[in-house]
Amino acid sequence: MSYALTGGGIPPSWAVAGQPLAAPGGERIGSLCLLDTRPRTLSADERTLLQEMAGWVERELALQSELDRAAQVQQVLMPRTAPRVDGYEPAGRCVSTQAISGDFFAWHLLDDEQLQLHVADVMGKGIPAALIAASVRAMLVGASQFNDQHKAFARVAVASQELLAETGAFVTAFSARLDPATGRVQYVDAGHGLAFVFSADGYRRLARSGPPLGVFPDDVWDLHSTVLEPGETLVVVSDGFLDFLPSLEETLDRAVGAEIHGLPVAELVDRAVAFARVQGRPDDVTVVALRRAAPDAVRAWAGAPGQSHLGSRTWAVVPERPRRTSPRDLTAGPHRGTSRKRNLVRTMAHSSPRTTT
Numbered sequence: 001m002s003y004a005l006t007g008g009g010i011p012p013s014w015a016v017a018g019q020p021l022a023a024p025g026g027e028r029i030g031s032l033c034l035l036d037t038r039p040r041t042l043s044a045d046e047r048t049l050l051q052e053m054a055g056w057v058e059r060e061l062a063l064q065s066e067l068d069r070a071a072q073v074q075q076v077l078m079p080r081t082a083p084r085v086d087g088y089e090p091a092g093r094c095v096s097t098q099a100i101s102g103d104f105f106a107w108h109l110l111d112d113e114q115l116q117l118h119v120a121d122v123m124g125k126g127i128p129a130a131l132i133a134a135s136v137r138a139m140l141v142g143a144s145q146f147n148d149q150h151k152a153f154a155r156v157a158v159a160s161q162e163l164l165a166e167t168g169a170f171v172t173a174f175s176a177r178l179d180p181a182t183g184r185v186q187y188v189d190a191g192h193g194l195a196f197v198f199s200a201d202g203y204r205r206l207a208r209s210g211p212p213l214g215v216f217p218d219d220v221w222d223l224h225s226t227v228l229e230p231g232e233t234l235v236v237v238s239d240g241f242l243d244f245l246p247s248l249e250e251t252l253d254r255a256v257g258a259e260i261h262g263l264p265v266a267e268l269v270d271r272a273v274a275f276a277r278v279q280g281r282p283d284d285v286t287v288v289a290l291r292r293a294a295p296d297a298v299r300a301w302a303g304a305p306g307q308s309h310l311g312s313r314t315w316a317v318v319p320e321r322p323r324r325t326s327p328r329d330l331t332a333g334p335h336r337g338t339s340r341k342r343n344l345v346r347t348m349a350h351s352s353p354r355t356t357t
Helices: 044-077 126-146 149-167 239-243 248-257 265-279 295-301 327-331 336-351
Strands: 015-022 028-036 088-095 103-109 115-122 171-179 184-190 195-199 202-205 224-227 233-237 285-292
Touching: 015 044, 028 044, 088 103, 088 265, 103 126, 103 285, 115 126, 115 285, 126 149, 126 171, 149 171, 149 184, 195 248, 202 248, 233 239, 233 265, 239 248, 239 265, 239 285, 265 285
Parallel strands: none
Antiparallel strands: 015 028, 088 285, 103 115, 115 171, 171 184, 184 224, 195 202, 195 233, 233 285
16 A cells, blocks of 8 residues: 555545455455545554554444344245145244344244244344344244143243343243144243234234243243134234334224235235335334135135145245344444333333233
8 A cells, every 4th residue: 555645636636545445355345545635645643543444444344244144144044935724824024123133933834734933022133132033033943843832932931041141131922833723823922912813803912921031030921822713813013013103002903994804914914014114113023914714715715626725825924135234233222112122021020020911
């Protein structure tokens, strides 16, 4: 590099000096330049400052590259297609405010053909929340493969206790298991409280089982069950949707007014995400919907004899590409969603050592 500032820069009467910049892989990508209105020679202190500033820029570029890679990995972890379940129509999406998200959802078929579903929201956002989310997701998916719904969640609570205690985090979670033959849904709601069943007659809110994971050590979560009747739709969202309207009741009234029970679930999810995009997203947003088809719909979709009505259909659930985020954004203070979660914990802590519904 040359530290001498010479004439003929941009604009023509100015002078320029530059420090080369390298990408994380070592390839040259440009220079960090200083401009001056007259030619001169940089002092030793100015040279050192220019080098230090160039080093800072290279570190920021490296961190951004890692964030982009982390976002790609997280998208791989999110479901891209829904399991095929005869007589049911699923869809879901998770949209992050930053490069990576503290929300997640997962679903998969078990050996007995039951459908397992998880939706969770880690306090906070950015890299710390995403790392915890990845760990809890792995625990939930793994435990549900070999245990019934109640025991699986209990084992996840024990396994995640040390991680959540050491990081000072907590996780709201809704974990459910569907028996497609009967429509029965067994579930545990750990402080999530945002699972609803919509029908032509309105909606019902599913009960909570206890506080979020990480709030009270050695807590116990009750197992609940409900039946998803033909034509009904299970909708689970994260608390990012609570930031858009003054109250949960108003949010639900708007959903009922939009007659979401009559929309195809893929369109329902698309509309919810579009609404969040228009309103702005101070928090991560997740929405998952599962509808049990009405008998006439099953007959209409059945197609050729012996073919499942979902046999030739795959429901795409590709996560939206997050906006590009500066690494400095990840150090921002609490946002509305985080504050809401902390207020929830304070309420539980002052009310009783254990909250169940």
